[in-house]
Amino acid sequence: MADDILSLSSGFPEATEAAWLREVEKALKGKGADTLTRRTADGVGIRALYRETDFAAAADPLGVPGEAPFLRGATAAPDKWLPWDIRQAFTHPSAAQTNAEILRDLERGVASVELALDCTGQSGVQITALEDFRTALAGVRADIAGIALSHENASGVTASALLGLWATEQDNPGALKIDFNMDPLGALVRMGRLSGGLNAAFERLAAAVNALGEAFPAAGLIRIDASAVHEAGGSEAQELGALMASAMDTFRQLNGKTSLETLTGRMSFALALDANYGVGIAKLRAARRLWARCLEILDIAPAPMRLQAITSARMLTKYDPWTNMLRNTAAAFAGAVGGADILTVRAFNEALGLPEELGRRIARNTQIIAMEESQLGRVADPTGGAWFTETLADDLAKAAWAEFQTIESEGGYAASLLSGTFQKRVAAVREARAKDIARRKIPLTGVSEYPLLDEIAAPVAEIDPPAPRSGVSDAGLRHFVKTALPSGADAAAEPLTPIRLAAEFEALRDAAARAPKPPAAFIATLGALAEFTPRADFARNLLAAGGIAAKEAPVPPRDAAELAAAFKASGCRLAVICGTDKAYEAGAADAAEALKKAGAQAVWLAGKAETPGVDTNIFAGCDVLHALRLAHAELGVG
16 A cells, blocks of 8 residues: 555556557657667667666676676775765876976865876876976875876886886885876877887886886786777777777786786776766776676686776867866766766866866866765666666677677787777778768767857966977886896887867868958848748858858848848858748749859758759758868868
8 A cells, every 4th residue: 555655656557668669650650669779889779768678687697786796896885985086187298387286186176196198298297207206296195195197108117117216205105096007008009109019018017017016015007098999989899899808918918927816906997988978887887797707718706897987088179168068077977877986087178278277177076066966976886777778788798899809819909909900990980970970960069060159268278388308217117127128129000099079170160260251151041030940040050060150131031132132242152042942942043043143152052952053952961061161162261
């Protein structure tokens, strides 16, 4: 009786899947529910409805949080105060400025810091000597706030040893929370080059792992980072497959040189998360399933997978950058709910240049609000058992395992990279996605859809270019590694170059902004306001994506003559006819003729109607990038 009273659905008729399917077919005019299924870049289907039959599990084979094989995370009771590590990245080339930023952010809620190292200072902190670490980390209590390294253009062995030398100067070095994050294969992916060759790189890594591991028992040593695959345009399965392949190749190279069992507890894994939080949550869950399977194959006892989620850089836009806050929030949600142990949120203005205080403040506060106000970390594995999440995670894991097996059949991750076969597969996915972006099948809010021509710019830091330096000091290596380290010819591969999804549209906006005269096109309307508005709005939106403003008659023209006069008064060279299909049948040809007589160099039409005198049709699904490039050419935009 009590259950009937408390049941919120007791007053409604029972709903069945069959009844839902009938309503779907009615809404889709006879088409089935399968037509609602979307496909990821890997061909994985995402359906409109999931049921318990999609992920049947009589005895819950995934286990429970905190228990082997740790498919649902490392703990059953998240830390009450810090359920995940709020990690902030620092990229200012000056060590002194970086120190000021670190101390400020640690005071305001950041739990650990990540120094993006670049000895050139072009894309990270310019640290090449012990004194640079002393400057950058002055006043930082590494026994309280963790310190991590991100190696932008190296495997990280030399810089890690140098950080270790700094750590020996601190109180109780053995208790310091350090993540050295050495990753030779990650360097090969990012730079396309591995100094000294593959074998020498792993000999150096083994020596550093053993020496630093003994000196700093609480430190993380290796990070397997596949986020570069995502940033280069790869798919979820390619990123996950590369993650496993990189880990297994690293283990093969280190086998017999260090304890692999010990290493599993002292390594981390990095993945990128974009604004599709449903897929992001499933991707993190799939990663844990894949790693558990790899440990089983290696006959290594199950161990928690320490996952770092980094919000995507490729999804960030230069134009309307404020929308990036929403993208980062969605990605952070996926990281928190998906069980990431470490979460790094990029600054919303990163695509514009070096982030300043506002960018870093929004990045850290996104996490603090998610943690302390939204309470996203209070429950262990909150999506566990959700039919959609579990099914998608399983599907992604299967697709990723197939990619992993393909890489293994090519000789392993390093061999696949050196031959270029993996990069070709990533390029194929990237090019297919680029076509969908060009046709706005994948919309980019604020760029390809709903662009703002009079947007408010976001601030970025102003910096002086740093002076070039020769390289990172090997003082740390000489301190920790007493034996000679081998070297050979550099290993070379095609790098996975980062992209941004909005780059092609932004190039058009940049070109329009440089034009001596702001480019504009005339919206030639046919019929009444209510009739032409839908297609006129479509045309304005499309033109603005290329930085082209829309001009119109003060009042809707009543005939072709008024339309031609309004066009001539606008001073434009390009006209876009907008109206209904019925209006096109009645007057589009006359309008096109009148516009060309009035001086229009090109006449477009919003819609698919084939009309004499019309040079180009624009419509939903057309190649918008191609159309905008044509418009720039017509308007003389360089």
